[in-house]
Amino acid sequence: MTLYVKNMVCDRCKMVVADLFDKSDIPTTKVDLGVVETSNDLDDKQTETISQKLQSYGFELLDDKRKQMVHIIKTTLIELVQTQPEKLQKINPSTHISEKVGRDYKYLSTLFSEVEGTTIEQFLINQKIEKVKELLVYDEYSLSQIADLLYYSSVQHLSTQFKKVTGLTPSHFKQLKENKRISINQI
Template sequence: MVIADLFKKTEITVKNIELGEVETLNELTPEQLQLIEKGLQTVGFELLDDKRKQIVQKIKTIIIEIVQNQSKILQKINPSVYIAESIGRDYKYLTTLFSEVEGTTIEQFFIHQKIEKVKELLVYDEYTLSQIADMMYYSSVQHLSMQFKKITGLTPSHFKELKANKRISINQL
């Protein structure tokens, strides 16, 4: 809605708006691009007119959607195949591009996103570690624990314990 309003205010006719992409009816002038860029910056966004950055952003969006939705896609297809098919490019090209632009690999970005989701699930305290490992498609609790410790420096149980110690129960308020 914010992006649609921005384009409306600048009187640029939009053909289609999707997450991370805007398609206009006409080619934008340099002045229009500058207006859009300034408007985006005021709301905390940036204009990605570099095709390489656009592809990297698409990869990130796909990974975040897979992880946040604990997608069943992971049961059926390897994430690298899914990413390549979704973008319509060879995975080797995508991984090289991602590494050049981001300074990390797609796999590392994917692992970090999974660990962030695991942290979120641990904080909510609704699931056991075994359930979380299943939900996030880890082969075992041990695999999840090893990866969690490698990324955070803490075991999942220690992380959960630290978060629990910071919480104040209602009767102590």
């Protein structure tokens, strides 16, 4: 049985969710970003129990098919930006999403906009900007290196997009003492 879990955005989330299923005596065959596959179908009581446990950790079981598709799109993009930025240059995100979900991109784009109130493209831009913020806060890379890492065509392109989304230049953001990052699941 495949279950879709909202707000799983990192490897720690996967560990927490896997642990919750294990402690609930529900064997899993796969725990990935936003998706849990169980060995057996769950009855209503098991579904309610695991749903409550997930909610106590800020996760949510998704049962609406439209929301499930949107969730797959979001986790696909989060995974691309957070763990596989090298693929940003090699693939077309719309083709990648369409292949991952198994539906026409135009349909998925319309669905995403209806459910989320924003476009897939804007969501991807927001994910990339959050990754830029993270890298700026860590202060391990120059802006030029960050632009290369996230496959921006130039530092100017990165800076323009950063300012459009945040209202700040990357250098001004870096100078701020307070952390202006947004949790990935709140984007």
